[in-house]
Amino acid sequence: MLTILLLLLPLVLSLIILLFKDERSIRTVALTGALVEFGIGIAAFIQYKTSCHCNLLFSADWLSTLGVSLKFGMDGISLLLVAMTTFLLPVIILASFNHSYTRPAAFYSLVLFLEMALVGVFTAFDGLMFYIFWELALIPAWFICAVWGGDDRIRITFKFFIYTFAGSLLMLVALIYLYFRTPLPHSFDFQWLYAVKLSPVEQIWIFLAFFVAFAIKIPVFPFHTWQPDTYTTSPATGSMLLAGIMLKMGIYGMIRWMIPICHQTLQQWGSIAVILAITGIVYASLIALRQDDLKRLVAWSSIAHMGLITAGVLILSQKATTGAVIQMVSHGINIVGLFIVIDFIEHRTKTRSIAELGGIATRAPRLAIFFMIILLASIALPLTNGFVGEFLLLLGLFENNTVFAAIAGLTMIFGAVYMLWMYQRTMLGKTNELTGAIPDLTRTEMATLIPLVVLIFWIGLYPSFFLDIVLPDVQQILRFMR
């Protein structure tokens, strides 16, 4: 029941919010709604943790002649990602209050609609449902970026839309193919799809279709070219939604669909994909070293981080996959935090150019402290959330192939280089005309960042709480390994 409630609430809200006219009440509805949704998320979490590990399943027939059912549920992996989504949404909405978006009703309606679609992606236990929500998520995301975005947004978002859409069509083809290979009456139910026996050649094709679809979304090198431009041009809220939550759809899809269905191909040919992912880590880190736009720098760092997560998922290791799930959540928290900080800086100085900034710590020490904590988390300092995931991912990689781990480990060094460089050039040094008179964080702004920092340390200090939820289901997905 909770699952379906999680799905319906944002949908209903996204419609209700259109009835409101003035910005204040729209904001109130959006934030309250997102908080209620978060409350339901917590309730689901508690129910899962305490009473049952019963997948919180909801199932209803729909188009039963076609074998499509409204089957939604949550295992540990879904649960964690849904919890992350519902947690980040109020934070992102609160952070958006610094901006006065034109047509706010439409804006927040799209944001809530996107939340619904994301929850749908993470909870669908039916192949076609997964695909439908996957595409549903793209539409509000595209509108948010294309309508409220910055310079050159039409060209950039067009590329983003076509590119990711082309990828998802490949996924649809793969899903339909699998559907016709299920025994009569055909079904899109994930258990049925998992059970399909494919010949090695078939599996390679299915793998390729899935891989390209997910790789574009994540994005994995060399399918990443839409990403830096899109993140940079999107409105702040859009970047947070895209980088914080949406790109996890790709990794999630890999874990939920690609691995169980194509594991033989992965065992044989997976290392080629792993090499791509690891190349991406080094490639993106190197490029991040010389970016001047704060958002673009973070976008590149995100490609590097996602490269590591992807590599970890592709090697079919229990540790690395568990680490990947934790790292998805951590990355969501950290990158949203970084984008929020950048947004606060831009809001104050009207620039994102690193060269024009400096000395902010003098004027805004609180902002500097929050920035430092989030930055340390994203360079994986122990006792922050970033370390747990990175440790497990790298250890998993190491068990698989020491050279991969050594190269992927370079992210530890490069990450420190570009992040500290960014921090130094924006926060430290002497103030200038732009930064000389800026105010420190307001209470609302603090309220936005504090939840993130709490989770950074919670996951960093006591990750067992989260790992225990994920591990059984990772074992379930990787059970063919034994």
Add this chain to the structure above:
Amino acid sequence: MTLIVVLILLFPLLGFLVLGLGFRNIPAKVTSILGPGTILISFILSILTFFNFTISPSHHFTISLFHHLTTSPVHELFSWISVGDLQIPFGLLIDPLSILMLLIVTGVGFIIHVYSIGYMKNDPGYNRFFAYMNLFVFSMLLLVMGSNYPVMFIGWEGVGLCSYLLIGFWFKNHEYNNAAKKAFIMNRIGDLGFLLGMFLLFTTFHSLNFQEIFAGAKSMEPGNVTLMAITLLLFVGAVGKSAQIPLYTWLPDAMAGPTPVSALIHAATMVTAGVYMVARSNILYALSPTTMAIMGITGLATTLFAASIAIFQNDIKKILAYSTISQLGYMFLALSVGAFTGAMFHLTTHAFFKALLFLAAGSMIHALGGEQDIRKMGGLSKKLPISRLTFLAGVLAIAGIPPLSGFFSKDEILLKSFEFGHFIWFIAVIGSLMTAFYMFRLFYLTFSKDFRGTEDQKHHLHESPAVMTIPLITLAVLSILGGLLNIPAIFGGNSSLEAFLSPVFTDAGAILEHQTPLTPSTGWILMGITLAGVLVMILWAYQRYVKQDKGLLPDEASRSVIITLISKKYFVDEIYNLIVVKPVLWISQFLHRFVELRFIDRMVDGVGQIVVRTGNTLRFIQTGNVGFYMFIMVLGIILILFFNILI
């Protein structure tokens, strides 16, 4: 017992949190109590732990792994990271080695905190300073108390962070910030080695806990290749943290931080973490002769290299920094010849006298209003009598004059290396002669003769307040008497430190036991030779810098090629810049401008355009002419048949 152990750790953390969260609202007076106070409590609790450990026989446990322990020295607080067979408890280990480190970190740490009350007075970042210092002590304690490698790694990276924060403490200056960043990044390079070492440990022993790993290692053959790889990777971490060749260049730059930071982090504690880590992993190293050899060469080379640079430096803190690098080299040399106790002994005495030297230097810099160039000092003895006396104690200790602490600890290393190889001993002695020379050069140039600074500075010359001099005196006493910790049998002592630490090192000692110990007479002779050399060096320095007034050349003065090379620090920074930094930035530029924008992006756009063009072309096929469709159909059938025949 667990409670006390946890409290030792918790108080500095508490101090950090209180000072850090209320950084604007806490008055300086409260900070002056809170900052050092938390460390004092930890120190007292550490002493309690020490007595609890030595006195009560029920706690007389060893790390000897043949027996099951009745009282476990490991205190597991909770399960930190656990996934399948990977189980990492948040565990703390209390054994002689960690107790020794606890005492040094909290003891010397407390003294330096007290000194900082005076030194950092009037600094606008007073509270921030103590918050960072408390966080540092917390991290360092975690580093030495961790009962497995990952918990040690928390502290390991934590101290790196604090070092970064404190080097760049005066963050308006970009040069300081660069120094801080450099320190963090060079440490991270080492940390990657440490991390990979941990991974290899896990795949080899299926555990990351010290006890299980060391128990497993004992049954392995000496010279095992995996062990060699593990120890080498961990040593890379040590090289970064303890500033050895080739990752040492961050330490001299780290002198940008306030002087108490240099004393605590970059002399007494953090930089010795690498030595501690190797000593902790002694069994692994004892079984890896190749690593031991590499470590010995690195240590020895670093000793000489850094000492030679120190001779030609003019910045008082930089001289001390190079001297620290050089002394750390000694410690690694000691470890490499199996003198684990010797390394820990030297670590201890070095913590005393190097902290003392830094703090006394700080007192001078303070009196001179920030001046660090020794060519602009001189004649400070009259106005700064306490600083002078205490500094002298430090200089004598580091130079190895009996019966000061440095004499005993250095002598132990020298004798052990003689057992190992006469040539090693010879080089090590040269290093200690250089040490004596540059330290006395420093001493004479600062305190003898007349003051060479400005008139303005001369008026302001003053001895530091009691809050700074009492720590100096305390450290001076420790530097003088520290040798008592481990007086060898040759002087009628009973090597108490050795006995105390023996449970930790017995297994490794048993593996390495193949040299015949020196006869007392050889010991006396070697000691005599070293001592005579040191005295000659002191005299020579006196001759040059007091009698002949040398060493005051300005930077621009022309020098011989070799001396230019050394005084420019062998151009190592410039070389690194040329072969690492510049190429990386160039590659970054190349990847972005060329590979990304000209190649990958164009290819993606190209695919898109091809689709559009094909669509444009293909629409002409839809002519609507039935005859045309028939023609195509027939053509298709013919082609299929044709292919069927072919295949």
